[in-house]
Amino acid sequence: MSDKRTRAPRNTLNPELIVTTALGLMKTEGVEAFSLRALAKELGVGPMALYTYFRGKDELIDAVRDHLFSTRKLSSAQGPWQQQLRSVATGLRELLLEHPCLLRILASRPLKGPETAAATETVVRALREAGFSKENAARAHTSLFTFVLGAALWESQMNAEKQDPEGRRRLRATMAAVSEVDYPTVVDLAGELAATSGGDAQFEFGLTALIMGLEPFAG
Amino acid sequence: MSDKRTRAPRNTLNPELIVTTALGLMKTEGVEAFSLRALAKELGVGPMALYTYFRGKDELIDAVRDHLFSTRKLSSAQGPWQQQLRSVATGLRELLLEHPCLLRILASRPLKGPETAAATETVVRALREAGFSKENAARAHTSLFTFVLGAALWESQMNAEKQDPEGRRRLRATMAAVSEVDYPTVVDLAGELAATSGGDAQFEFGLTALIMGLEPFAG
DNA sequence: CGGCGTACAGTACACCGTACAGTAGCGTCG
DNA sequence: CGACGCTACTGTACGGTGTACTGTACGCCG
Numbered sequence: 082m083s084d085k086r087t088r089a090p091r092n093t094l095n096p097e098l099i100v101t102t103a104l105g106l107m108k109t110e111g112v113e114a115f116s117l118r119a120l121a122k123e124l125g126v127g128p129m130a131l132y133t134y135f136r137g138k139d140e141l142i143d144a145v146r147d148h149l150f151s152t153r154k155l156s157s158a159q160g161p162w163q164q165q166l167r168s169v170a171t172g173l174r175e176l177l178l179e180h181p182c183l184l185r186i187l188a189s190r191p192l193k194g195p196e197t198a199a200a201t202e203t204v205v206r207a208l209r210e211a212g213f214s215k216e217n218a219a220r221a222h223t224s225l226f227t228f229v230l231g232a233a234l235w236e237s238q239m240n241a242e243k244q245d246p247e248g249r250r251r252l253r254a255t256m257a258a259v260s261e262v263d264y265p266t267v268v269d270l271a272g273e274l275a276a277t278s279g280g281d282a283q284f285e286f287g288l289t290a291l292i293m294g295l296e297p298f299a300g
Numbered sequence: 301m302s303d304k305r306t307r308a309p310r311n312t313l314n315p316e317l318i319v320t321t322a323l324g325l326m327k328t329e330g331v332e333a334f335s336l337r338a339l340a341k342e343l344g345v346g347p348m349a350l351y352t353y354f355r356g357k358d359e360l361i362d363a364v365r366d367h368l369f370s371t372r373k374l375s376s377a378q379g380p381w382q383q384q385l386r387s388v389a390t391g392l393r394e395l396l397l398e399h400p401c402l403l404r405i406l407a408s409r410p411l412k413g414p415e416t417a418a419a420t421e422t423v424v425r426a427l428r429e430a431g432f433s434k435e436n437a438a439r440a441h442t443s444l445f446t447f448v449l450g451a452a453l454w455e456s457q458m459n460a461e462k463q464d465p466e467g468r469r470r471l472r473a474t475m476a477a478v479s480e481v482d483y484p485t486v487v488d489l490a491g492e493l494a495a496t497s498g499g500d501a502q503f504e505f506g507l508t509a510l511i512m513g514l515e516p517f518a519g
Numbered sequence: 520c521g522g523c524g525t526a527c528a529g530t531a532c533a534c535c536g537t538a539c540a541g542t543a544g545c546g547t548c549g
Numbered sequence: 550c551g552a553c554g555c556t557a558c559t560g561t562a563c564g565g566t567g568t569a570c571t572g573t574a575c576g577c578c579g
């Protein structure tokens with residue numbers, strides 16, 4: 082098109098389109114590589130056009146986070162309280178692993194909005210109905226949430242590291258660098274430690290332990 | 301440091317000085333604000349001077365991480381295995397909370413080096429001596445580590461948010477935005493949830509639960 | 520004392536987020 | 550139907566980033 086006298090029509094941009102495009106870009110390029118300029122180019126507009134809908138990059142990223150939380154219902158749980166906790170925790174982990182960028186977002190900024198209120202409600206209500214005191218219910222909820230966050234964060238990083246050959250080489254080098262004299266048990270368990278750095282079974286193990294440890298607090 | 305005057309550096313620049321200065325800058329300005337140019341200015345040199353000691357920013361940050369891990373001994377634990385796990389976990393949490401930048405570093409890149417081998421050795425040996433199978437010992441270790449990571453990450457973010465008045469306002473606004481009709485339990489526990497978002501007691505609660513949940517796996 | 524390797528300085532480039540000012544398409548109204 | 554104003558967009562610019570490449574002078578060794 083040699084003549085580009087017309088600029089982009091006025092209607093082509095809206096918050097939802099921006100957010101979903103941003104999300105796509107984050108998935109393909111990685112969160113750290115994501116930039117407003119790249120997003121604008123992808124949308125066929127100038128970088129400043131985005132400022133009509135978001136005050137800046139931070140607000141856009143918050144919107145992406147909220148969007149991701151809104152895509153999955155984490156609160157449909159039933160059965161005994163242990164099973165409800167499992168269900169919510171598993172759902173949250175799946176969401177986080179499916180969208181590593183969400184993990185990075187959560188790790189870099191506090192969770193401001195009430196996006197997770199539904200999940201929190203499910204967990205906390207189950208705990209209260211199981212006889213947990215108010216305080217213990219709150220503590221148990223926070224423990225569960227932070228456990229899932231940490232586990233997913235670690236798992237995601239390990240997955241990323243295992244993907245490219247360079248990362249695999251580095252992992253192997255790390256393992257080889259551990260002195261057998263100083264750390265015999267670590268060396269002995271090297272295989273197990275590497276194997277359990279991620280995966281459903283690892284998560285299930287920790288989740289089960291945590292929930293079992295919560296049981297004495299039920300009334 | 302009488303290192304035998306082998307070859308005195310041309311000026312007062314060396315890796316250790318760079319790393320500690322970088323760490324100081326991260327603590328005062330925040331990790332995200334940290335830049336090579338600011339570090340160079342602080343050291344009174346040009347930005348490029350740093351490249352004679354580190355290949356780039358990433359390598360420097362890795363060095364900061366390694367330095368931080370080397371400053372604290374996490375492995376001096378004794379007593380029953382539960383207590384040893386508590387000791388290592390508590391030490392790690394303290395280290396992470398004392399240096400929020402370390403938390404951000406861990407959250408943004410995989411743990412490559414064997415810096416934590418000593419802590420891992422302590423945990424894994426205690427578990428093995430308690431009768432854990434190889435696989436379960438590895439799983440328990442990973443669960444413990446990721447729990448501490450997630451808890452410290454969350455706690456650190458909440459602390460940061462609570463520090464400036466703007467953050468406190470946002471937290472209160474978030475709580476107020478939760479619908480009492482949809483999420484009655486959350487609203488009922490609002491005070492407890494806010495109070496338990498961090499602090500030693502919250503961490504102890506989760507840690508105790510996790511370790512108790514691990515006990516059935518002891519032989 | 521002369522030469523040389525290297526620890527620094529300087530410049531430059533591509534990219535970033537975003538402040539500010541200008542312009543043109545669209546809805547609205549006379 | 551024509552004109553106007555709002556506002557969604559564009560363009561330009563500024564100060565910042567990491568870092569590649571090139572230049573320079575210091576301090577050690579022969």
